Amino acid sequence: MGSWTRGSGTEVSRAAIAVAVPVEETRIRSSSLWRDGVRRLRRNRLAVAGGVVITLLCFVAIFADFLAPLPYTKSNFGRLNEAPSRDYPLGTDQLGRDLLSRMIYGARVSMLVGLGAQVIVVLIGVPIGALSGYLGGRTDMFLTRFIDVMYAFPRLLFVILLMSMLGAGLTNIFIAIGLTGWVGIARQTRAQVLAIKEKEFVDGARALGAGFRRLLVRHILPNALTPIVVAVTFGIPEAIFTEAALSFIGVGINPPTPSWGQMVGEGQQYIRSYWHLCVFPSIAIAVTMLSFTFFGDGVRDALDPKLK
Amino acid sequence: MFQFVLARVLWLVPTLLAMALVTFLVMHATPGSPLDPVAEGANPLSPDAQKNLAAHYGLDRPLYQQFAIFVAKAVQGDFGNSFVYKTRTVREIILDTFPISLLLGSMALALAVVGGLTLGILAAIYQNRGWDYVSVSVATVGVAVPNFVLAVFLIILFSFVVPLFPTGGWDSPRNWVLPTVALALAPLGIIARFTRASMLEVIRADYTLTARAKGLGEIPVIFKHALKNAFIPVVTLLGPMFAAVGTGSFFVESIFRVPGMGRFFVLSMTGRDYPMIMAVVLTYGAFLAVMNLVVDLLYGVLDPRIRY
Numbered sequence: 166m167g168s169w170t171r172g173s174g175t176e177v178s179r180a181a182i183a184v185a186v187p188v189e190e191t192r193i194r195s196s197s198l199w200r201d202g203v204r205r206l207r208r209n210r211l212a213v214a215g216g217v218v219i220t221l222l223c224f225v226a227i228f229a230d231f232l233a234p235l236p237y238t239k240s241n242f243g244r245l246n247e248a249p250s251r252d253y254p255l256g257t258d259q260l261g262r263d264l265l266s267r268m269i270y271g272a273r274v275s276m277l278v279g280l281g282a283q284v285i286v287v288l289i290g291v292p293i294g295a296l297s298g299y300l301g302g303r304t305d306m307f308l309t310r311f312i313d314v315m316y317a318f319p320r321l322l323f324v325i326l327l328m329s330m331l332g333a334g335l336t337n338i339f340i341a342i343g344l345t346g347w348v349g350i351a352r353q354t355r356a357q358v359l360a361i362k363e364k365e366f367v368d369g370a371r372a373l374g375a376g377f378r379r380l381l382v383r384h385i386l387p388n389a390l391t392p393i394v395v396a397v398t399f400g401i402p403e404a405i406f407t408e409a410a411l412s413f414i415g416v417g418i419n420p421p422t423p424s425w426g427q428m429v430g431e432g433q434q435y436i437r438s439y440w441h442l443c444v445f446p447s448i449a450i451a452v453t454m455l456s457f458t459f460f461g462d463g464v465r466d467a468l469d470p471k472l473k
Numbered sequence: 474m475f476q477f478v479l480a481r482v483l484w485l486v487p488t489l490l491a492m493a494l495v496t497f498l499v500m501h502a503t504p505g506s507p508l509d510p511v512a513e514g515a516n517p518l519s520p521d522a523q524k525n526l527a528a529h530y531g532l533d534r535p536l537y538q539q540f541a542i543f544v545a546k547a548v549q550g551d552f553g554n555s556f557v558y559k560t561r562t563v564r565e566i567i568l569d570t571f572p573i574s575l576l577l578g579s580m581a582l583a584l585a586v587v588g589g590l591t592l593g594i595l596a597a598i599y600q601n602r603g604w605d606y607v608s609v610s611v612a613t614v615g616v617a618v619p620n621f622v623l624a625v626f627l628i629i630l631f632s633f634v635v636p637l638f639p640t641g642g643w644d645s646p647r648n649w650v651l652p653t654v655a656l657a658l659a660p661l662g663i664i665a666r667f668t669r670a671s672m673l674e675v676i677r678a679d680y681t682l683t684a685r686a687k688g689l690g691e692i693p694v695i696f697k698h699a700l701k702n703a704f705i706p707v708v709t710l711l712g713p714m715f716a717a718v719g720t721g722s723f724f725v726e727s728i729f730r731v732p733g734m735g736r737f738f739v740l741s742m743t744g745r746d747y748p749m750i751m752a753v754v755l756t757y758g759a760f761l762a763v764m765n766l767v768v769d770l771l772y773g774v775l776d777p778r779i780r781y
Binding site for chain 2: 314319320321322325326327329331332402409410413414415429430433436440444447450451454455457
């Protein structure tokens with residue numbers, strides 16, 4: 166049961182991992198690591214199920230325009246807050262908009278934020294961590310201190326602060342998650358680079374005349390990839406959660422663009438009278454988060470059997 | 474020991490100052506001002522009125538002076554008047570609401586520790602059998618699903634389907650149950666995961682074998698020998714857990730209409746209520762830092778191998 170030992174998307178578990186599981190030393194890998202990983206991943210039934218749901222969600226997100234029965238802004242003021250019926254399979258919202266259509270477009274926001282924010286996080290975190298670990302000395306000390314201060318700040322609190330100051334909107338969500346999310350990956354990368362740069366093969370490459378950039382990009386980083394990939398798979402649900410949480414309190418996505426978090430936030434005020442408004446988006450968030458967790462656990466166990 | 478505590482307490486000062494500074498800079502570096510009209514699209518105040526207000530709140534001074542004045546006053550416990558709730562001081566609001574959040578948080582954490590330990594121990598004893606799967610499921614759902622989504626499901630299940638508890642409010646202990654559970658599930662899941670992993674390790678250790686060999690029954694072996702050792706890594710989780718419970722309570726408080734600090738946090742941020750934002754961030758920050766210190770000390774008490 167490898168899905169047990171380490172946490173998943175939430176802030177606590179990420180911090181907890183840093184405390185409880187020190188980054189393990191790197192080991193020599195054969196070229197078939199990725200193939201082995203895929204084979205192990207396929208044997209993990211929960212991970213496969215998670216992967217299937219994620220693929221489906223991506224499909225829904227990409228083809229939302231064709232799948233949604235109605236445009237997400239189309240109001241029918243004659244039929245407000247209606248329970249699920251044949252015309253509206255999931256009912257209508259406070260403005261008479263089709264809930265199903267809004268949920269389908271909501272998938273687009275969630276997936277976009279989940280995947281897009283990780284790209285930004287990696288682009289900021291990996292270079293900073295790698296430079297910090299490789300250069301060492303003063304640069305490293307300065308960067309680690311900075312990372313420590315960022316770590317002391319409760320992440321969600323900082324993101325909410327940034328969003329309320331910057332204003333709601335998709336671009337600002339990317340900025341806020343990017344500015345706060347890179348810290349974990351930078352830490353991981355730094356620890357990896359620190360361990361790998363002492364290995365003989367790096368000395369060998371250096372002796373053969375490899376320059377600084379070639380050493381870092383061609384020799385060290387590829388060997389540090391596994392924990393980064395694992396961190397990214399867990400970062401995706403974290404970003405999705407962050408967007409949902411921000412939209413829930415009204416500082417995330419701007420209406421009328423639908424977001425599941427925002428739908429739960431608005432719907433829960435009418436939970437007594439119109440349960441469907443918040444229940445369906447809640448289920449969507451829960452299923453998405455669970456799928457990514459199962460998939461992430463699977464990826465970690467597959468790539469890094471030692472971490473079990 | 475004394476020196477260690479002293480050093481850690483002294484560290485609080487620069488940490489909190491750094492947090493205050495970061496928050497201050499984020500507030501002032503972003504577009505918008507507390508002098509903007511509260512309602513969206515409303516006409517701005519006349520330049521004269523803006524000037525007077527700015528002078529009244531000290532917003533016309535240079536930034537470094539504003540920060541210095543803030544620090545000097547905050548040290549004496551004076552955070553000024555709220556910009557949004559104009560008749561009340563920030564201190565009053567915090568003193569009114571923080572104890573409620575603290576009560577909710579403490580109950581949630583207590584439930585998380587007791588429930589998480591129980592599930593973790595059961596899972597380890599019955600590895601790969603019934604109880605193990607129950608606790609895997611609870612833990613995974615708790616960790617992966619955001620607490621506001623859990624809250625929606627809890628309300629549906631325990632207020633509507635089986636009307637046991639009210640949907641919100643804070644008047645009687647009956648109102649406390651659902652918010653506490655919603656807030657506790659995430660940390661509970663993490664504690665269960667870690668307890669299980671560390672129990673599995675300890676149960677196979679030589680000293681547990683010795684305890685069994687000398688004829689001890691199952692219960693003393695588990696509670697006196699195994700649990701004591703298995704608990705140590707779990708304690709490290711408690712520090713970051715306070716952060717999760719603290720930030721988690723924004724959402725839970727808003728869904729269950731709990732009159733705690735979480736509600737003010739979001740309102741103060743969207744209303745650019747500078748004094749309130751600073752006070753709330755620092756209250757959370759100070760609380761977290763103190764709790765982390767307590768956890769570190771507790772760690773030393775539980776594990777005599779650790780010396781400071």
